[in-house]
Amino acid sequence: MSLSTKYDPTETESKWYKFWLEEKMFASTVNHRKEPYTIVIPPPNVTGVLHMGHMLNNTIQDVLIRKARMEGKNACWVPGTDHASIATEAKVVGMLKAKGIDKKSITREEFLAYAREWKEKYGGIILEQLKKLGASCDWDRTRFTMDADMSDAVTSVFVDLHKKGKIYRGIRMVNWDPLGRTALSDDEVIFKEVNSKLYYINYKIEGNENEFLTIATTRPETIMADVAICINPNDARFAHLKGEKAIIPLINRAIPILEDDYVDMEFGTGCLKITPAHDINDYEIGLRHQLPVIDIINEDGTLNEKAEILIGEDRFIARKKITKLLKKADQLVKEEEYQSNIGHSERTDAVIEPKLSLQWFLNMETITQPALKAVMDNVVQLYPPKFKNMYRSWMENVRDWCISRQLWWGHQIPAFYLPNGEYVVAKTQEEALEIANEKFNATFLPSELTQDEDVLDTWFSAWLWPISVFDPEFFTTGEKKEDLKYYYPTNDLVTAPEILFFWVARMIIAGYEYTGEKPFRNVYLTGIVRDKLGRKMSKSLGNSPDPLELIKIYGADGVRTGMLFSSPAGNDLPFDLKLVEQGRNFANKIWNAFRLIKGWEIDANLSAGDNRAAMEWFEHKYNQSLVEIEDHFSKFRISDALMSTYKLVWDDFCSWYLEMVKPPYQHPIDQETYNKTIGFLEGILKLLHPFMPFITEELWHEIKDREVSEALIVSQWPKARSYDEKIIKDAQHIFEVVSQIRNIRASKGISPKEAFELTIHTTCPGIYQSFEPVLKKLANLNSLSFDQNVDNAISFVVKSDEFFIPAGDQVDLEKEKETLLKEIEYTKGFLASVNKKLSNERFVNNAPAAVVAAEKKKMADAQGKINALEESLAKLG
């Protein structure tokens, strides 16, 4: 045998990937005679590297796309990358810092040059990694969200939405990331439980040296921005202070004492300091009472001159210093340990600073309506559907979307400011100039127009992805090109639930806004890949294996199946190397099944006679499994589809079928069985291909030489034929008998090599006769007979048939009796419970006839079994 006993994936994988690429097997072009099947990839960060989440996600997409391709559909999987403003800019800033360059010291153009250079160097690595996984993307269609035409689409959409009045500019309290120096959307803020302190500070009352109020705060460094003290109107303790003024410690500024229902009398001291510039709730209270806003914190989180003291200090340093100062001034009453949830930047992990600033917003009120309806009506179907509720509550409570980011890497906002303080929104500066001149009846110079410094939120380009990858000009011209008409709406989207709102919801919104159609039919939400401790696998935690290393060790097929063994839609995947090992072992099992078949010599003179039952059975079994697999796929139960395939291959094909037909060692096989077996193997390779593309393509060609056009990847997915359940059930029964006999050998220490003479007492010998060769071979019987009396035998019962194996001295009579008695007792108990049910008139009258009949059959079967067992017992004497 020339083939190794172990499957080695390395060479195979690169060989076939190259083959598929060279033969353009992944490429798709418009073809109206074929039904399109389209997936757009969730574009990974252009400078990112593959992590376990990508592996899971893209494996699922590849399974779907490969199956669709085999089903004869025009399968198109569009790959690409995302510019990921914040993440990429943070990386570039870090890189510059390492070089000793401060972002603030260079111009926007210089910075972007560095960023582009960085992108050229690292960009697209992740796509190369996907190829190692076997991803069958149409690489000719690769897109980047900052390609010129893709960017143009984004600008057009901004201008359009502004024209429609949906985009506006306003002062809002935003989540400020002092490290990234940008505003973040609410979704980019992660709340974490943090141990902090509650500081109790005394504020003196103006004109009364002896009286003071104590407030509790976690942020003493913001007291200089206080504009009021608030108490609850029902709080008798402080009622007398209403209308008085309190004096801010250290800076001695007087502020009014007000009443507001918002204040919780129970919490802290019942007095709340109002700092509108640095707290969202205080801001709202400030609006109610028309309080001024004093902003004492700079964009980088340091205190400014309005703070009067500690100017230039970082907010956290300032906190420490001010507590010392307060202590010195004898105005710090106490410090208390306190747990609170603090917002952190998703990207930089900096503590979020609520900050008032001028930002661009998209009004979400009406634009979301069709997108909400689409999901509620299952026009867009979420898998699993439990996410519908989440989706609804988010869409119903959505706030306006802050779309501006104070970054340079991204799509610069197409708004141009004029010397007169006004601004115009236009695609280009020339257009802006024209509009401005007309609008203000003036003649501005191009140099007088300055474009907004900010860029757009990354999701503001990503939400156009399913449309723009096919036809970015559509957003400018409004005319659909062939590709867009043909491939859109796409079929399935596979992504993580974390970005259901960031991305999925917004794609649906954009889809309806611009095409009047859904962007995709189904959304498959994968789980999060977690480690054994339940932690999300991440680079920063260092708990994630290197996916490429895994592929190297276990093979892409092994890793793919390993990931899918345990990942139902919407459920987290508790990653375990064991699973990948199982995947690799599975590949090896398939490999060895092939080795066995390949090793057979064919003898044209032999007849298939004895193997016909096995072949007939497997044919039916295969079709039964295929129906099951199709059903799982139709419900996006990918793990279940894989498991059904796994069992068909391992249990039914390898453990049963091959054992049934395989000739004795070094004996030849007949032509018919060989041909059939090869046919079965081919059918199996097809079912396996979406999951394990490499080994299957390899074996497909090992079986025989084939033309390029006959490659497995483009072969036809099998169509399920009807199958006879009786044959499958009969075989099941035979297998049970085989197991029982093996069990007897195992428990009695009889060698498998010792052949038995089996006698069967049954009312329907036909089933045993049709499977006789199988039974003899698998159970190692030298004879099979019926209705013979057997003395001194080991016996067992399957259903109501009775089996005897003469066993000479090996029988321990007492033990046999005991076993039989036990089983009789159990069966009698069972019979009693059935009888009880049947003698219950209400059951017999109310239950459907079929159920009653089933119950009666149960009774008869049990009675038959008891009879058989008692007969066996009697024989033992």
Added chain:
RNA sequence: AGGUCGUUAGCUCAGUUGGUUCAGAGCGCUGCCUUGACAGGGCAGAGGUCACCAGUUCGAGUCUGGUACGGCCUACCA
């Protein structure tokens, strides 16, 4: 705090209109097996009051209500 989903074998999970494919699968575990396709293997086996309490029903893992615990989403009291 509100909403929502969940709790089935040691682990990860199926269980679709209440009744024979209802107590399942894969992994793990235990025992035996090595010239024979595969030890990355074979054969056999053990393991669960279906979280708890009540109710509806002839009949509940499945339906209803409650309790406990857990996940997720949203909102956050300085």
